[in-house]
Amino acid sequence: MLAETAVLEPEEAFAAELPAPPMAVGGLLEVEVKRWHGAADSRVYGWQRMAVRDALRLQDDTFRCPECLGRVRLRRASVEKNVGDHAEHYSKNTGCSLGNCFTGEKQLHVKPLN
Numbered sequence: 001m002l003a004e005t006a007v008l009e010p011e012e013a014f015a016a017e018l019p020a021p022p023m024a025v026g027g028l029l030e031v032e033v034k035r036w037h038g039a040a041d042s043r044v045y046g047w048q049r050m051a052v053r054d055a056l057r058l059q060d061d062t063f064r065c066p067e068c069l070g071r072v073r074l075r076r077a078s079v080e081k082n083v084g085d086h087a088e089h090y091s092k093n094t095g096c097s098l099g100n101c102f103t104g105e106k107q108l109h110v111k112p113l114n
Contacts, residue, residue: 027098028087031055031063031072052085062113065089068096070109 032047033055049066056074063072065087072087089099095107 028052028065028072028089029085030066031074031087032066032069033058033060033063035060052087055087056085063087064113065093065096065098065109067098068093068107068109069112069114070096071111071113 029052030049031052032049034045034047035058036043036045037048038044047064052074055063056076063074064070065072068089070093071090073090074087075083075085077084089096089109091109091111092101093099093107093109094101094103095105096102096109097106
């Protein structure tokens, strides 16, 4: 009796060797940062929403959650931990569905950044 073996196409064999892409933690893939934005004739200083991967390039250290307005820290992707670029709340907010401890009822952070 001969054992049946699967023959992979070259692309499939290469893809099988690659590690899985990093996954995001929770839902905090976008943050808000206070900066100048808008067209030259109508620039406004205020909170601007952007992807965490873009925020990591900024020389800024104050970011907030777009949902609960609580302060967040940015985290780079880690292959070892299998996570992508993401943000984490400095202090847990059970009222934020983007955090990892949401209880089901949305509420602003107790110390929102304005």
